[in-house]
Amino acid sequence: MGLDHIHIAIVEDEHEIRQTLSLILDGSKGFTCRYAFPDAESALASIGNLPVDVVLMDIDLPGISGIEATRKLKRENPKVDFIILTVQSDDDSIFESLCAGASGYLLKDTDPTDLLQHIREVREGGSPMSGPIARRIISSFRVIDNPLSDRETEVVKMLAKGLNYREIAEVLYVSPNTVKSHIKNIYSKLHVGNRAEAIYKAIKQKLI
Amino acid sequence: MGLDHIHIAIVEDEHEIRQTLSLILDGSKGFTCRYAFPDAESALASIGNLPVDVVLMDIDLPGISGIEATRKLKRENPKVDFIILTVQSDDDSIFESLCAGASGYLLKDTDPTDLLQHIREVREGGSPMSGPIARRIISSFRVIDNPLSDRETEVVKMLAKGLNYREIAEVLYVSPNTVKSHIKNIYSKLHVGNRAEAIYKAIKQKLI
């Protein structure tokens, strides 16, 4: 499965789309559509040895979903790149797909010519994503607002590393009592009562 | 600042690159380079009212870093799109930039023609990223493998909620000693020695 010629599998329940995609691929230099499965089950039958470079996976399939199929197939074929090709653009579909091991996420309104370029892109180590999808993903990293002072944030980070009062105090060159004061203030600001919860909240709110 | 004509600010310390970029932009139909700052400080001087659509931001600047500058400027100019344009490709740079509010992340080896397309892309609600960067970002969603048993995972989730031995024991209808045993096993599997670190690792490894 070299970089020169790309072998592809399609998993797509709609007959029309499946046909169109495979025709486009086989009609394009450097691309071969090796499989065109109508559901996840038939794709999973060849699990363990899927002799393709790239899988184009629909999400909304009869029976097992494309996301589940991606998870199982990726586990057994880690070198294969999975591109989700779907109409779903909700956050759950996007993030679950990525967690399942997809390397790209394209909407079905993608131009066929662009699709070929995107397939090349994923083989070259990229991650093709439709514009709005990419924006959603990167937006998920945005920080809300940080109620903690810089010093307090420093302390929370050290708590997450498992340091205790004394150890934090040594790093900061202050008294352990001061560290304790900071931690009490942190608890109060985050509305928690112990380290475990504080760290959980701090991470969820992207404070650390 | 309409979609038809795009006004841009550049923040880049290297004179050569700054000049080249601004010349390319001004020489291209539909683009105007309105500012070309040599450092973050001069860009921050116009904070609160940055009359541009897009900022091209370098990271490695003298004084305040491009990431910090992005954070401050984005807070005051939420409608402006920030694209990081840098040589840095380490995870910290990438994720901190996104957390700071960047909507795109391009490496400096980006083709000038592609750059123009990427700027259009960000204005249309996309998030242009160089191939390897996109791959790194989406890879960050991958789940590794969970060394914890179901019961242990349950316990870790309750630890994250701030419950203590007794409270967890009550929820699970087992003895507090059993909970303690579970927690000790969790520590051993995650190679940590206390709750704080355990929760940090569990979240980072997407176990909870």
Next chain:
DNA sequence: TTTTAAATACCCCATATGGGTGATTGATAT
């Protein structure tokens, strides 16, 4: 100018925590 917030520091004290060690049962894997 006054107030507020952050960073510093200290005290008391009940209890939660973590390390060590050991044991039983049932299920799963070899």
Next chain:
DNA sequence: ATATCAATCACCCATATGGGGTATTTAAAA
């Protein structure tokens, strides 16, 4: 058939933790 692992429970003990206060200095904001 046997070994391994998950889940369950128990006891000892030193120390870390969190809740309750209080207080000073400095810098920024109102």
